[in-house]
Amino acid sequence: MSETKKELQTDVRYEERTNNKANEDCLAFKVPAIDPINGDWLLSAFDINCIAVGAGVLGCGGGGNPYIGKLVALQQLTEKKEIRVIHPDR
Numbered sequence: 001m002s003e004t005k006k007e008l009q010t011d012v013r014y015e016e017r018t019n020n021k022a023n024e025d026c027l028a029f030k031v032p033a034i035d036p037i038n039g040d041w042l043l044s045a046f047d048i049n050c051i052a053v054g055a056g057v058l059g060c061g062g063g064g065n066p067y068i069g070k071l072v073a074l075q076q077l078t079e080k081k082e083i084r085v086i087h088p089d090r
Contacts (some may be wrong), residue, residue: 037086048073048083 003017033042041047059066076083 016037035084038090040042040090041085041087043077043083043085045074045077 030044030046032047033044034040035042043051048070052066055063055066055069073083
């Protein structure tokens with residue numbers, strides 16, 4: 001694994017998992033993690049929470065509650081798996 005990718009994983013995703021519950025619900029701007037090799041967006045717990053809120057607001061015409069999807073995505077991060085939003089140019 002390249003040094004850049006190791007830094008990205010250590011600095012962004014794993015750091016957020018160590019935060020306690022009190023800090024998890026605070027709203028604070030966090031810089032998105034972008035894979036420098038291919039431009040993919042690596043989702044963090046903060047990103048997933050923001051997407052779930054946006055889906056709840058914008059999806060008010062149907063499609064169900066985004067809460068279950070949020071829980072599944074957060075579980076994937078807990079298991080140290082990556083969730084990527086692939087760059088549209090790929």
